[in-house]
Amino acid sequence: MKKTAEPSAERPVRAADRIRASARELFYREGIRAVGVDEVVDRAGVTKPSLYRSFASKDDLAAAYMRDYDLAFWEEFEKPGGKSYSDAREHVLAYIRDLSARAVRKGYRGCGLSNATVEYPARDNPARQVAEAHKKLFRKRLRELAARMGARHPAVLGDALLLLIEGIYVTGQQSEDGPAQSALTVAKLLIDASVAKG
Numbered sequence: 001m002k003k004t005a006e007p008s009a010e011r012p013v014r015a016a017d018r019i020r021a022s023a024r025e026l027f028y029r030e031g032i033r034a035v036g037v038d039e040v041v042d043r044a045g046v047t048k049p050s051l052y053r054s055f056a057s058k059d060d061l062a063a064a065y066m067r068d069y070d071l072a073f074w075e076e077f078e079k080p081g082g083k084s085y086s087d088a089r090e091h092v093l094a095y096i097r098d099l100s101a102r103a104v105r106k107g108y109r110g111c112g113l114s115n116a117t118v119e120y121p122a123r124d125n126p127a128r129q130v131a132e133a134h135k136k137l138f139r140k141r142l143r144e145l146a147a148r149m150g151a152r153h154p155a156v157l158g159d160a161l162l163l164l165i166e167g168i169y170v171t172g173q174q175s176e177d178g179p180a181q182s183a184l185t186v187a188k189l190l191i192d193a194s195v196a197k198g
Contacts, residue, residue: 016054018044023065028112032062032127033119059126062116066130069112073134077141088148089191092161096187099165103172103180110169138162150195157194161187 022043026035037058041048055061078084080098085091102108109115113131120128142165143158151157164186171178 015046015050063126066127070134088145100180100183103168104176108172110173114169152196160190
């Protein structure tokens with residue numbers, strides 16, 4: 001006799017996926033703290049017990065959102081516009097070019113990971129911990145890329161690029177004609193001033 005999967009075994013996975021998708025949309029658009037669990041389950045079309053079977057608390061759901069955001073971020077960063085770059089300078093500039101274009105679009109809310117560090121000042125919050133770990137790794141990655149560019153002080157250039165990118169995240173939320181439109185030019189100036197001529 002052919003064995004079939006129990007419907008109840010499939011439902012929690014699908015419900016969890018719908019919950020994650022709804023949380024991702026709502027948390028990014030409205031902010032994590034502004035969105036209640038009821039709103040997430042309503043959007044997902046599930047019950048509150050379904051949410052709590054998959055996530056022990058709203059903080060756990062927020063941390064899952066952060067982990068999903070982190071994965072999506074690295075896909076975008078490592079392949080800006082879906083393209084790989086062997087040249088570190090072109091890689092960073094391609095990411096900043098894409099980010100600057102996104103930052104001036106309607107509905108842009110910056111980096112969800114950066115937003116979480118603002119929303120959750122307590123360092124023991126699970127979402128904050130995911131966001132902080134991401135930012136440390138991103139800083140390290142930018143410093144590595146700065147070293148590959150031949151920067152005289154790779155740590156300084158990496159940090160300058162991180163500050164620029166974080167500035168794009170924030171100012172992109174303020175107006176569609178803000179300073180994000182100048183970010184690519186600023187990045188080129190930073191890199192050119194930091195890379196040894198020879």
